Amino acid sequence: MLQKRKNTFLFIVALLLGLLFLVIIFFNSHQKLTEVDFLDVGQGDAALIKIAKGKTILIDGGPDNLVLKRLGENLPFFKRKIDLVILSHSHDDHVIGLLEILYRYKIDTIIYVDDVNKTEFLAELLKEARVRGVNLINLKNEAKINYSASCSLFLLNPAALSVSEDDNNSIVVKLDCDGLRAIFSGDNSLAVEKALLATGYDWSVEIMKASHHGSKTSNGEAFLRAVKPKIFVISAGANNRFNHPHEEVLDRVKSLNIDIKRTDIEGTIKVFGASKS
Ligand SMILES: [Zn+2]
Numbered sequence: 124m125l126q127k128r129k130n131t132f133l134f135i136v137a138l139l140l141g142l143l144f145l146v147i148i149f150f151n152s153h154q155k156l157t158e159v160d161f162l163d164v165g166q167g168d169a170a171l172i173k174i175a176k177g178k179t180i181l182i183d184g185g186p187d188n189l190v191l192k193r194l195g196e197n198l199p200f201f202k203r204k205i206d207l208v209i210l211s212h213s214h215d216d217h218v219i220g221l222l223e224i225l226y227r228y229k230i231d232t233i234i235y236v237d238d239v240n241k242t243e244f245l246a247e248l249l250k251e252a253r254v255r256g257v258n259l260i261n262l263k264n265e266a267k268i269n270y271s272a273s274c275s276l277f278l279l280n281p282a283a284l285s286v287s288e289d290d291n292n293s294i295v296v297k298l299d300c301d302g303l304r305a306i307f308s309g310d311n312s313l314a315v316e317k318a319l320l321a322t323g324y325d326w327s328v329e330i331m332k333a334s335h336h337g338s339k340t341s342n343g344e345a346f347l348r349a350v351k352p353k354i355f356v357i358s359a360g361a362n363n364r365f366n367h368p369h370e371e372v373l374d375r376v377k378s379l380n381i382d383i384k385r386t387d388i389e390g391t392i393k394v395f396g397a398s399k400s
Pocket residue numbers: 167168214216217309310335336
């Protein structure tokens with residue numbers, strides 16, 4: 124009888140310790156600062172935005188399923204939901220990883236563009252998303268999403284600017300959230316950069332994702348001077364066959380005293396916002 128009581132007591136203590144352990148893990152993994160993780164997905168793009176005490180957003184899904192490993196490394200193990208996925212354009216190095224993400228995570232909304240690429244893969248992705256009840260938004264012009272008084276996301280489809288159709292044209296995203304400002308311009312070329320400048324919008328941010336993996340057909344001096352980033356993040360694969368990033372771009376960025384960070388050299392790159400009261 125005494126032994127049975129002792130066993131019950133030990134069981135309850137073990138249960139309480141287990142619960143305490145889970146509570147500690149949960150609160151330690153709670154997102155305290157807004158954060159952007161430029162995921163190391165090889166030759167492609169995938170950027171994870173974690174808003175402080177708020178939503179999780181993914182811009183692009185990289186060229187293959189390596190993105191799943193990177194999401195696992197950069198999200199708490201119990202986090203199986205991505206609130207918003209933005210597909211900048213439907214080139215393989217931005218879209219392929221998204222299908223497997225769709226199978227494994229609960230996605231609320233996908234914002235995409237019905238661009239000139241119109242790959243079969245995109246059609247398959249959208250079909251699977253519909254089956255799962257994902258809210259699909261085909262962005263025609265621009266949109267602003269306000270997460271709080273100090274946190275918003277602005278999106279713009281270059282097609283709204285009457286630039287000529289180019290299969291690199293990508294949704295532009297500007298994050299302005301709790302002191303963290305960043306711009307993601309997909310694979311946009313110099314022509315789109317020129318059109319963005321002509322809008323007169325404020326594109327200035329501290330963090331700029333290099334357009335088109337640091338290609339010299341993007342990242343022009345006029346755009347860099349308008350964006351005025353402190354950090355230029357290049358998402359590219361080591362020894363990639365496109366020779367991204369281009370030396371000319373690296374020299375241009377350095378001459379403007381902007382720091383360069385590269386996923387092909389440093390792996391996943393993390394930047395953080397200010398603390399929120
Ligand atoms: Zn690309």
